[in-house]
Amino acid sequence: MKKLLFSLILLTSLQTQAQKYFTKTGTIIFNSKSPVEKIEGVNKATACLLDTRTGAIDFIVQIKSFVFDKQLMQEHFNENYLESDKFPKANFKGVITNHTAINFTKDGEYNAEVVGKMTLHGVTKDVKFTGKISIKSGKVTITSTQMLLLEDYKISIPNAVKDKVSKDVKISVNTTLELMK
């Protein structure tokens, strides 16, 4: 009886472990329209954790980890816009509302809806995203593209470039998660 109980506890514990997927090398691309040039920052060190049992999903992003092609763009992004010394991290904490409709154990592609709280530039807002979840060979890939209004997060555009820089930015997520062992 004791052996059976122990086996059941062990099995339950293993199942609980098998429900979490993660990465520390996910991709987030920040893209802003400008008539003069392309403003694009890429962060390939985004941390993400997904609990397939509850649908809970977390993203953690270090702002300084965004890489731009041009030095001046990178400096402006960190110093003038996102103020990365003052607000070093952005994060998202939410839940996939339709996670029960997704079979994470079988290859396939699903539409996903995520609701949660996003904190950026020290401002936390309730947000709702849509995206795609692909399951292939035991890995879970999350892709989503959303527009964010800079003023929602109290990110101000300097007057000198107010007419040249878009008031909203495109955030693209593409991250492949592996089973947490």
Next chain:
Amino acid sequence: MNKKLKIFLLVFVAISISAVLVWKLVNKETADFSNQKPAKSFTFQQIMEKATTDSNTIKQLKDVLVAVNGQIKKITKDEKSVTIELGDTTSMSSITCQFDNRHLNELTSLNEGSQISVKGNITGFSIDTELGLGNTIEMKSCTLNK
């Protein structure tokens, strides 16, 4: 040469020089550390321990070129980028290094489990007590430390 023409030429030259300087400043690429010597060098265990026990460590190392020697835990790559994680299988803690995409051709022999020495800028540190992801140091503009 009359006076007006001289003034015109001077103004033209001054404007041209200014335009070139502004163009150079605006289009200057991000720093390339491949030929620079790191100011500080650590093993994976040393820097992780320092960062975990003293929260000022990472602040002090900001904007400093740092070299780290460690084991490659994971390689994530596509046609335009390579990001590696340094660490070992005993812990979730790791260092993520986003490689400078101008030097990807030097990374032909990367293998998970092998030792590597990389240099780059530290961009952040997370102590995770909630999600089970371990502690993470992030670096960018990384190149091989030869």
